[in-house]
Amino acid sequence: MEAPAVIFYVLASIALLAAVMVIWSRNVVHSAIYLVLTFLCVAAVYVLLRAEFVAAVQVLVYAGGIVVLFLFVIMLVSLQDTLGPRIRLHATVSGILGATVVGLILYVYSRGPLATERLLSVPPEDSAGNLQSIGQALYRDFVLPFEIASILLLVAMIGAIVLAHQKH
Amino acid sequence: MTARPAAGFRDFLKMLLLLELWVGLWVTLKNQFRPHITVEYPRERVELSPRFRGVPRLRFHPENGEELCIACHLCETVCPDDCIHIVSEKKPDGKGKRLVSFEINYERCCFCGLCVDPCPTKPLTAIYMSHDYEMADFKREGFVAPLKVLLNGVDPKDYKE
């Protein structure tokens, strides 16, 4: 196996492990820290996939913003969290169902045409252009979704402020 | 009285150019080239004024070398901290008193100098505020100064870096 592949498998395992820890750990702050770890590993996977811009945004927004927001709220509500995950009947049933579905999908994957391909077997286009081409795609081809996304963010911001603002 | 900054175009411009922040920076820069005020004790020592009130001590008469104290107990009486302890006895000829022991407890002393005030042996008072101020010790006993120490002073401690 080549080095990037090894790195991918290591990163993927860490990410999954951390993700499990997110939902497993009882301390919410620990959850948040594992969440950061997951995000960072996923960002590294993006880098491997030559999506440096998205990786940077992922770290910037997810790790630098969202999880900090999580931590902020956790500290504000400052509750003693003692409840771990709870397995109940319908959760168990749905878990079994879900596991079946996951298994089915895995089976399909292993049969499909994707299994034999190799990612990036074709040399990628000049990676220096990545940032520029993303910018062009964002502002030329996808300008409407982009604007909609910004409006969405604005609305979300206002909504969050209204919800969280102290009522005297 | 310094006026509060009033609104106006000039002030607006000043605010925009962060003028007062530059002035502040200039002050600290300028002061870098002022002489420093640090005295590197114990390598250097500050010059004490003649009236400096260090630990109270007794003194001999500078000419004939006799004790000046006449055991009048005035300093003991006036001391606000009760740190002076005098023992005296009648002179054999029955005239006046003679000093037997004189102790000052430096742990109590507050260096107020009140004991020097009433000392009757003017102009050269028997008790005086010396210029010694280094009196650290590891034992409490070291702070109770008997007559001998009071008269001769402690041996100067050698402070080394």
Next chain:
Amino acid sequence: MFRTEEMDINMGPQHPSTHGVLRLKLTLEGEEVVDVRPVIGYLHRGVEKLSEHRTYPMIEPLTDRLDYVAAISENLGYCGAVEKLMGLHVPPRAQYIRVVLAELQRIASHLLWLGTHALDLGAMTVFFYTFREREMILDLFEAFCGARLTYNSMRIGGLYEDVPQGWTDRVRHFIGIFPSREKEYEDLLTVNRIWLGRTRGVGVLKPEDAVGLGVSGPTLRASGVDYDVRRAQPYSSYDQFEFDVPVGKNGDTYDRYIVRMEEMRQSCRIIRQALDRLPEGDVRAKVPKYIKPPAGEVYHVVESPRGEQGFYIVHKSGEMPYRMRFRAPSFVNLQALPVMCRGRLIADIVAVIGSIDIVLGDVDR
């Protein structure tokens, strides 16, 4: 900020900016202060009670330790009270020298206040500059009375000794260079936008509150109440000098800052006048060896750097007072702290404590 649970937090008695052993129990909501409760008494030494077992000259060193950064003002007030009780007349030269000393003390005390206040608000350099100048004043005091902090500088009926040779010239030299140094502090602080932001509108004390709480000194005058003991009830020949009493408008931290800065200039002015007109003569009135005042009671008040420093003596017989009571300006001014702090941020508490300039030795006595 978001509303959270109220949080109790202890500020002090070991805290960098409570200026001694003041303890504040803060109730916070986020960063906002809901309530402040000062807890005092950590430095209580029972000075008033101690005074009942000491003769009058022996009490003076105790007064040094009340407001230990302005000991000369305390000495002046105490000696004035006893002199009033005894009906003594202090020679004019002693009175003038006392004024010079008291005003130098005011500058030294305000310099200490300015340094620590600025340090609390983060401007650490001012601290060193003010201490550089304060050191010059302390050198003057050392030359005069031999001590640098607890002076015991005066005696009932005047001074122990006249000023040493060349002392007045050194004072003149100091008040000559001091205004330029004060300009430097002002350059660093007065118009600095951060300083303005930290002090203006912070800790407002309304005039009626100030009077109602018994606040005195620069803190009172910053609230716009024009009252200065030096002018209202002149003592030690203050009536012979010309000086302005700076008065603030808004009663905020910035006004208290400005008032004190101006007071330092006025002090220089008074010192200059006193030195120019320094009379010749004795510095000590005829005082009996054993001070036995007539029975009676007396209240004498002086304007210390912190405010009205009052001395109340009840004398019955003998050489010791029957009852002694100090009106400590820091103690009274501290009462205004909760009023000024409620609804502000934590950082403002630091600014407000700094601006009312308390000395814990004075508060706890």
Next chain:
Amino acid sequence: MDRQALIQTLVIPAAQILAVVLVLPLVIAYLQLVERKVLGFMQVRLAPRRVGWHGLLQPIADAVKLLIKEDTVPEKSDRFLFTLAPVVTVIPALASLAVIPFAAEPFHVFGYEVNPFITDINVALLYLLAISSLGIYGVILGGWASNSKYSLLGALRSSAQMISYEVPLGFAIIGVMMLAGSASMVEIVNAQKAAGVWYVLPQILGFFCYFIAAVAETNRVPFDLPEAEAELVAGFHTEYSGMKFALFFLAEYTNMIVVSSIVTILFFGGWLRPFPNAAALAFLENGWLLFVPLVAGGFLGWLADQKLGGGLRLMFAGGIAGAALGFLIARSDVLGLAGLQVPAVSGVFWFSLKVSFFLFMYIWFRGTYPRYRYDQLMALGWKWLIPLSILNVIGTGLMILITG
């Protein structure tokens, strides 16, 4: 892989990283000494003088003290996070250094070309933004895990502060990216060389926004609220001692160096000499100007000796020694010292000179300004810096449109 490629791809980067990680603590230790010295001189005092000649060994003594000091962990703290916090503060700070070029010309070591930077990636600026946004975790976790109210308040303050100031920080550098047309550090400096002007001139607004936001981001005076000792005792690191405290310390100063480097690269032409295209000043390139600090340092040293004695002499002596060394290296071609590379060293010299200036600015600010209050800090960030930096982006765009 053949041996050559192996060395180029693995050994050299590893050696570079090792060099950075090993040299940096030493640099920071002495940066801290310089800070104390300069602050001391600003405050008309002498600063450390007892350990070593003029306190030159003070950093070593401090480091030893921190290393052997008891490492206390508060009883009710979250041990895991308490230990993790200083580590996650240091890692992003060190990781930022990976993309910072100290010069452009490669050194030649044992026949291999060694670049004076670890890597030059095309999204370097984004990488820096992303990495620096991670630095907040150490602060917030340290404050929370200490289980102390003062620390928690410090952590909350700093999280709000750092999130707020990342926005103007990001906007302020967009102008530079637009002008240079690249996010790679080397490309940006090369673009400045091509333009013949440091970007501080066309981007003066961006520079101000960036520098102010960066000072806030590094939690330095006048924005040092999270650790305001007068209010919160020491903020998030109240409970820390020993090595853990040292790590926080290391991170803070690393961040200062990183920020100063970024400012130098983005706005002050990195390793370029002043007026990079003026042929008349070409002698600066091969180090003739190093004479100037030599002479100036000598003069100032003499002046300091005359006026003050003591303290400042040290600085000037250091300046003279450094300049002399730089001169020797830079004139090595003339002096016949083989193996020393003039262009690379010249670049490193200019770069460090500029970085030192900004580090001095940090110290200067600390010596001069009071501290902002929490709400004022937020107001400054949101009401002034963000609009101004957006204005800067728009202005830069218009400028590019007009000038083509």
Next chain:
Amino acid sequence: MPVPPNHVLVFSLLLFAVGVLGVLTRRNAIVILMSIELMMNAANVNFIMFSQRLHDLAGQVFSVFTIAVAAGEVAVGLAIVLALFRNRDTVYVDEVHIMKG
């Protein structure tokens, strides 16, 4: 990166599954929000992978949008949690019955 695309897909699938598991089994609203983030990340991995495989930037662009949406979602979600905590003094979703008739 010579990894078969389906391995990346499997990674994304498992990440998604963990997210679902979190939403199903945890009662703490904050952790549930975190799990939702995990699922969004899983989706993003797919976007990026296909963007790379098809040499089409649309995938990357959409993952940027996803991140933006996630940011908005978290802001609103956490605001709701905060409001919940303020009014009901809990962040456990099954203790919130206010919507039940």
